[in-house]
Amino acid sequence: MTDDVLAELYAILKARAGADPKTSYVASLYHKGLDGILKKVGEEAVEAVIAAKGDDPAALIHETADLWFHCLVMLAYRNIAPEQILAELKARMGRSGIEEKASRHKG
């Protein structure tokens, strides 16, 4: 399901290139350029963190969806498909983060 939803949404985001910023929120983000998109990613990250500190699971779901959505817009702008992120996460499976970090800090 995760792959399907992300791939479907990514296709919609790519198709919004060239759409009218007055009628498409995604096109309005593209119109603002990378800095505008990154500003939204930062704002949504903060909103997700604040929601995680609170006691409302629905708010955390809502804010995390906003964050993932804006991250997808950022990736679309940079022509990176969600499959590439999922493949990276898949490749990391089975290797502890502690072990991975230690391998990077080996003298």
Ligand SMILES: N=c1c2ncn([C@@H]3O[C@H](COP(=O)(O)OP(=O)(O)OP(=O)(O)O)[C@@H](O)[C@H]3O)c2ncn1[C@@H]1O[C@H](COP(=O)(O)O)[C@@H](O)[C@H]1O
């Ligand atoms: N998943 C989303 C999605 N999630 C969140 N948002 C929008 O992201 C914006 C988030 O803004 P904020 O939370 O900051 O709320 P705000 O205060 O209204 O916004 P600001 O005034 O701060 O800019 C809102 O306008 C939401 O509607 C989304 N807009 C679009 N999509 C998807 O993208 C598709 C294409 O959208 P359009 O390009 O608008 O057709 C849609 O069909 C959806 O599938």
